[in-house]
Amino acid sequence: MNITKRALIALAGAAALAAAAGMPSAAQAEGKQIVYLSAGLDAPFWRYVSKGVEAAAKEHGYDFVALDSRNNTQTQLQNTQDALVKGASGIVLSPTDSSTAPAVLNLAQKAGVPVSFAGIGTTSGEYVTFVTSNDEAGAYDVGKALAKAFEAKGWKNAEVGMVTISQARQNGVKRTNGFVRAMEEAGNKIVARNEMQTYTADETYRFVQDMLTAHPEMRGIFVQTDSPTLGAKRAVDAMRRGGETLIGAFDGVPEFLPMIEDGSIVASGMQQPYLMGKTAGESVIAKLEGGKTEKEVVLPILTVSKDNMAAILPDLKLTVFAGELK
Secondary structure (H helix, E strand, C coil), X not given: CCCCHHHHHHHXXXXXXXXXXXXXXXXXXXXXXXXXXXCCCCCHHHHHHHHHHHHHHHHCCCEEEEEECCCCHHHHHHHHHHHHHCCCCEEEECCCCHHHHHHHHHHHHHHCCCEEEECCCCCCCCCCCEEEECHHHHHHHHHHHHHHHHHHCCCCCCEEEEEECCXXXXXXXXHHHHHHHHHHHCCCEEEEEEECCCCCHHHHHHHHHHHHHHCCCEEEXXXXXXXXXXXXXXXXXXXXXCCCCEEEEECCCCCHHHHHHCCCEEEEEECCHHHHXXXXXXXXXXXXCCCCCCXXXXXXXXXXXXXXXXXXXXXXXXXXXXXXCC
C-alpha cells in the first residue's frame, strides 16, 4: 500500500469535530461510517491506532467513531451490536484477545459489514485484512540488545524476568517466543513471568517489585507493552536497582525517549500503530468500494536504542506517536 510521507504528515494533523448530538452528518446519512472497536483506549498504543483509522476514514469521506471495550469481552460484544445497529459501514477491530474475535466477526458477517484487524488477530472467522507487526522478530531484537548489554557489564548466565501481555493474544505469544529465544541463545535464563490483567503501570510496578524480591540477582526485565514499562522503571528505582537491573520494552510512549537516551531502557521494539490503524482502515474502505485487499499486512518493528534514536525520530513522531510528539 503506497502512502507518501507528505500524505501521512498531513493526515496526522487532520481531525474532525464530532457531529452535534442527535444530528447525523452527511456521511452518516449516506451510511458511510467506519467504526474502530478498541481493546482499551486508555492505552496509548490503541489511541494511536485509533488516530490512524480515523485518518483513513476522513481521507475517503467516511464518518468515524471509536468505541472502547475496556479489555472486557461483554463490553466488546455490546459495542459491536451498537455499531451495527447505528449503521456502521465497516469495522476495524483490535479485540480484547484473539479468542473473543470470532463472536464479533459472526455478528458483523450477519449484518454484511466487513471487518479488518489491527494489532491482534482472531482464532477463526471471515475478515478482510489482518494488519500486524513482526512481533517475534521485534521481541527477539530487544532480547539481543539486552543480552549485549549484559555482556558489556560482564554478566553471564543472567537471570531475567518478563511481564507479558495476554498469552491468549497471538501477538503476546510471538513476543514471548522471540524474547525467550534471544535469551536462550545468549545463555541467560527466564526465572519469573507475570501476565498483565489491567495493563497499567501500577500493576507492573507490583509485579516487578515481587520479582526483584524473589530474585535479588535479577539482571533484566522485559515488559511487553508501553505504559506498564514505566511501572517497571519505578519499581527498579524503588528497589535501588538502577544500573543493576536493565529494562527492555515493547511499543512506545513519549516518556520512553529520554529513558532510552539515558540508558534506563536499553531498547524498545516499537510497532507503528498509526500506520497500522491507517492501513486497516484503508483495507475496509477498499473492500466497501470494490478495491484490492490483502489478507495480511505485516509492518516492520522499529527497534529503538540510544544508538539510532536520533536518526529515526522523524518516523517515530508520525507512525509510532501519531503526531502527538512535537
